[in-house]
Amino acid sequence: MSFEAGSGLLTAWGESASLMRYLDDLFRSWAAAVGAVEYLFPPVISVRALDRAGFFASFPHFTTAVAPLRDVETAGRFVDRARRGPVDEVGRESLADARYLLAPAACYAIYDHFQGRQLEDDLRVTTLAPCFRREEAYEAASRQWAFWMREIVCIGRLGTVQSFLDGFRERLARTLQSAGFPFVVAAATDPFFDRSDPRLLMQRLGPVKDEIRYQGSLAIASVNFHRNFFGERFDIRDASGGPAFSGCVAFGLERWMTSLTREYGDDWKAYPPSLSIGPCRDFVM
C-alpha cells in the first residue's frame, strides 16, 4: 500500500488488493444471504439527484464535482499549452458547469434509480462504489478523499425495513463476536436530513444510525434507518402506496482492511471461520 496524505489517495497492491477484493466478496455473500440484487452504477451521480437526497443542505463541504472542458476551443488551447510546458492544473475558467458529482456514499444512486416508482414488493439491493469526501486532513485507510463502500439497502414497508436492519445489526455483532474482534456498537448522529427537517430532531430523540466501531473509535460499518425520507424525496412508494421507508448497511472497505489486518494479518485465508465465505453458516438472516 502507499498513501498520499496530502490528497487522501490510497493505492493497494498484492496482498492488500487481494484483501480488499476478499472483503467485498464477503460483504456480497452477506448481501446474497438476504436476497439483495447487485447493481453496478456509473461512478458519477447527477447534482440534481444528490440535491434531492439533501446533500447540499447537509454535506456541501464533501463536494467533489466532475466537469468536462467548456468547449472544443478550450480543448484545442490545451494542446498548445501542453507543447509549451508542463500542465499541472485545469483552471476553473476552462471548465463547464458541473452537472455531476462523485458521491459521498454508495446508496444515493439506488434511490435515484428507483425514483418515481411504485414498488410491488419490498426491495433489497446491494452495490459497491468509489466514494469521495473532501476533508481537512486525511489518514491512510481510515479517512480518505476517495474510498470504497459496499452498501446493502432495503426499500419498502416500515416493518420490512425494520426487520432488515434489526437482523443485520444482530448478525453483524454475532459474526464479529464469534471472530473475537474488538468492537462496540454505538449510536451516532449523522445529518442525513436537511438541518431544518424535523426528522433531524427525531433522529436525535431516537438514534437511527448505529456504528460498528473497531477498538471503540474507527467506524467500519453503519446500520442506518432513514424513515421515509428518501421515499418522499425520490417519490418511491411502497406496496401500501405511501412514501417508502428505507435503511442501509454500509461497509468501508479500507477501514475493514486496516482493522482486520491489525487483528489477524493480511492472509484472509487464515481468518476466523465467521469471517470466511462459505454457505453463509454464520450469517443467515
Next chain:
Amino acid sequence: MSFEAGSGLLTAWGESASLMRYLDDLFRSWAAAVGAVEYLFPPVISVRALDRAGFFASFPHFTTAVAPLRDVETAGRFVDRARRGPVDEVGRESLADARYLLAPAACYAIYDHFQGRQLEDDLRVTTLAPCFRREEAYEAASRQWAFWMREIVCIGRLGTVQSFLDGFRERLARTLQSAGFPFVVAAATDPFFDRSDPRLLMQRLGPVKDEIRYQGSLAIASVNFHRNFFGERFDIRDASGGPAFSGCVAFGLERWMTSLTREYGDDWKAYPPSLSIGPCRDFVM
C-alpha cells in the same frame, strides 16, 4: 441494464452485473497466468501525471476534470441555495482549479506509480479502473462517458515486452477462435504520442496497436506497444538502465458484455470452455 444516452452512463444489475463481474474475473485469470500483480489505484489521477503521459497533447477533448468547491464560504452558500430551491448544477465559478482528472484509460496510473524507478526485474501489473471519455454522442455498452477497463501491462526490457504482447495477441486470438467468436485482428492508429513526436510517424510505419474487433467493427480489446515512450516520460528505467519499454493489453468490460451476450446469451456458466475460468487450460502463456 439501463442507459442514459444523453450522459453516456450505464447502470447494470442482476445478470448484467454478474456478467461484468465474471468478465473481469476471466481477464484477471489471464493476468494471473502471466504472473501480473494486481493494483487497486485511486479512481482519480493527477493532471500532472496525465500531462506527462501526453494526454493534453493528444486527447484533451476527453477531459473529465474533478474539483472540490473553492472554499468553505462557497460550501456554506450551497446550504442556503439548497433551502431556496432545487440545485441542478455547480457553476464553475464555485469550483477550485482542478488538479485531478478521471482517466481515459486504466494504465496511466501504473506509469505514474512507477515514476522515477530503476526496475530490477521486468514488471507485469494488472488493474481494473473506471474510465471516462467525453464524446459527442454515446451508445449503450459501446461508447460511454464512463466505462470499465481492465488492463494488463508489461514494463521492462524490449524483448520481454515484445514477447508479452506477441504471446497475448496470439493467445487471445486462439481463445476467441476456439469459442467460435466472430472477430478480426486489425491494426489501428492511436495518438498515444504527442503529434509532434517522431514516434507517431513510427507508429504509422509499423503498427503498434492491434485491436480485436467483434463482427469487424467493435473493438473489445487492444494490444498496444508504446516503445519506450512512457519509460522516458515517467523516468522508469529497465534492468539495462535505459528508459523502460512498455506494452499493455486492454479489455473494455461493457463491450465484451455486449458482444458475448449477443453471441452466447447472458448465462456465462454456459459459455464455451475457452471463455470459462479454470486452471488456465486454454490460456497458458
